[in-house]
Amino acid sequence: MTHTEVAEPHTAGLLDEITVAAASGRAIPDAATGETIGHAPVHTVDDLNAAIDAARAAQPAWAALSHAERSRILHRAADEIEAHAEELAQIIAREQGKPLNGPGARFEAGGCAAWVRQAADTVLEPEVLFEAEGTRSELHYAPLGVVGAIGPWNWPALIAIWQIAPSLRMGNTVVTKPSEYTPLSVLAVAALLNRHLPPGVLTVVSGGRDVGEALAAHPGLDKIMFTGSTATGRRIVESSAHNLARLTLELGGNDAGIVLPGTDVPAIAQNLFWGIFINTGQTCAALKRLYVHDSLYDDVVQALAELAETTPMGPGTDEGSALGPLSTRQQFDVVSRLVEEARAAGARVVTGGKPAPELGAHFYRPTVVADITDGVGLVDEEQFGPVIPVIRYSDLEDAVARANASAQGLGASVWSADVDEALAVAARLEAGTVWINQHGTLNPQVPFGGVKGSGYGMEFGREGLKAVSAPKVITR
Template sequence: MENISAAPETQIKETSFLSLNPSTLEVIGEVANTSREEIDDKIEKAQKAQKRWAARPDAERKEIILKVAEALQQNSKHLAAWITREQGKPLSGPGANFEMQACVGWTQVPASLDVPEEIVFEDETRKDILYRNPIGVVAAIAPWNWPLMIAIWQIIPSLRMGNAVVIKPSEYTTFCTQEMIKVINTVLPEDILQVITGRGEVGSYLTSHPEIGKIMFTGSIATGKKVIEASVKNMARLTLECGGNDAGIILPGFDVSKHIDQLFWAAFLNMGQTCACLKRLYVHENDYEKVVKALTDYSSHIPMGDGADEASILGPIQNKMQYDKILDLILDSEKNGADVLFRGQKPDLEGYFIPVTLIGNVDNGHRIVDEEQFGPVLPIIQYKTLEEAITKANNSENGLGASVWSDDLNEAQKVAAQLQAGTVWINQHGAIHPLVPFGGAKQSGYGVEFGIEGLKAVSLPKVISIKK
């Protein structure tokens, strides 16, 4: 999602560019590219603030973060309106207000958790104690699909463990993220959370900066690899969430009617612009028509339009780059013999709208199946045997999430155990939780977020070994 070069000497050439409302294409404002000198200054301030922040008692840091949650709650309507205006997701349904409630929850939970020292070994001769110390300054690269929620995932655990954060929002959703940072900084001590803005070269300079100790990134595989290259300059620790092409398998005989709501939103939450959305659906040939009909009937009743209209439940694609990519994948599938099983009604608006689209007569090997479309398009693939479905589901460079849908939970768990993904859901998909570790397998990244494991990931283990 970001275009980050690994070279720290990259020049920041542009001074500014425009941000657009994806529903109306109106200009929201001009985004400045933060200069290298400004980035240096912000990192230096963050370093000094981090030492003061880490010196505070743990209970005090927890109390401050809980006050951050209160501030987010108090400003949730204001921030949700900004999300809708710049990111595009509707206020209604699982949209901008939903995102803001997630921001509050994912702030409260880390503040409620403790990571105490641990006696890892003790006998009559020695005692070894494992402590978790702050890393220093964390560089956070936030994406455009959930610009506030994912920024919170990066910011709050880092602060909770005594770090400072310098965050770069996506170039496509700068203003809404900045608005949230303003709210958070009414509570936090000065300089502990800094924001820089701009295109990929700004992120390049930040991630390769010698004073960065940890990088948290959510985005594409290609950009994730560039972040890895950048980290060679500073040996920064990494947490990478590089997207997914999540597969779902419906086991034979599944009563889809009981779960159609969950199945639809598994694929089309945030217009499919979610890393852990269902992006490939494998259905037994005997159940294919039934599943297609259920999804078609449900999809035809979900209204799409400008997210500011409370009647809208689905909104636009966030930016033209992604819009063009999705249209290209749909066109390619049609050229190669795919069937458009359903195409929803496109609203009469100028924005980047693509209606919900169900694609049939496709298989592994088609681009629409093999590539992460990251949009409101779902290829539905028929299979004859479960072994075939499992093999095809695993045939991907991605491994973020997967799901199994069945009325037989024991059978579903057997299939889930064979799927290559960081999380496999049963009769749900993308159901993340702030206490449950979340991360990818294969090229979907490494490291985990959320819960105790997520807090450990933004700290340094230190052992003190005592000879008795």
């Protein structure tokens, strides 16, 4: 499962730009080796206040530019990201741990440019609401002002862009706070953007929890965008209440998949595997629990186990790796605990189920768990790691009910050779997105968001632009 060919890091230029001296910064480790990559600045609440003041001062001039001019600037910024995509990918691979290849760090770096371009090119024209002789009402979209963005550690640069690009496109300025675990990736992509943006339009505040809490409650913000846990999302709702900042919350997901009888297992196996194990399972919209009909149960378990055993795992900078480490010790401990609890409850660990210490401290082998059911933590909680519980069902009504029993509803999927049957099941699943014979695939033109405990508000496409705008009706 290991490879030894390691890519030479090409990050010195960009790292030199974003890092600070050891005496004044915080050491950021390589997720696979623990070696220090560089030192991130340690910003304070005072720095946050100054950034928001600068963003508020810069916002009127930025908003005064035409949509076409802001789009031209964003296209130049996307060109900059593409020109330095390898440097950015190397930073992501080392800091976050995802492999360079496949749906990994190079994919993330390329996605940053793609999402900036899509935000720049998306048209949001005024909508005619009512028209009659002598009167006309139109719905326009104006900038909100200053957007505060708080990002996660699992797709740090890409999710930061999901928040930043549409906000800038609509004439807002942005102050963004990255995860303490992955600040370098966000500092890097922001540095590339800022080579083309006016001063104050985009600022990264690289601080601790106190800075995040102050941002969520700051009276100088008009919008808060957050991607992370449901528990933190609830605290942000409470903190933002006093100034009624608009919110977009993309929170956790315990995504369910349902495999219907008659499905061609070999035909879906690869899509199914990567819907589960993309980014070593550390994706909000990854498949977290899989319900499989009796008639296919053994075949699906075997297919997933074979792929888990043959998919190479190793450091992110290893060109042969397809799966990387868990990004943090905390997440490693969560995954280990949930697997051990499942084992103690009588579940069968088909493959994996243990760390891979020979690869590094935070590596956990891709794991398939069978003969498990609801009520066990591995099924009921979001594991956020390279583990899939496979649950047997015989009655479709029961499977749908169990899939919907979660307090979360980010994504779900239905797997079937009969698309019409799959669509009928998809319509009954309580999730913001339901995929057919795929899971977790995203498109910058297609809105994305959750229901229930997975948050509210939409990102991407026209709906994403509307979410960072103030609707204004003009009647004449």
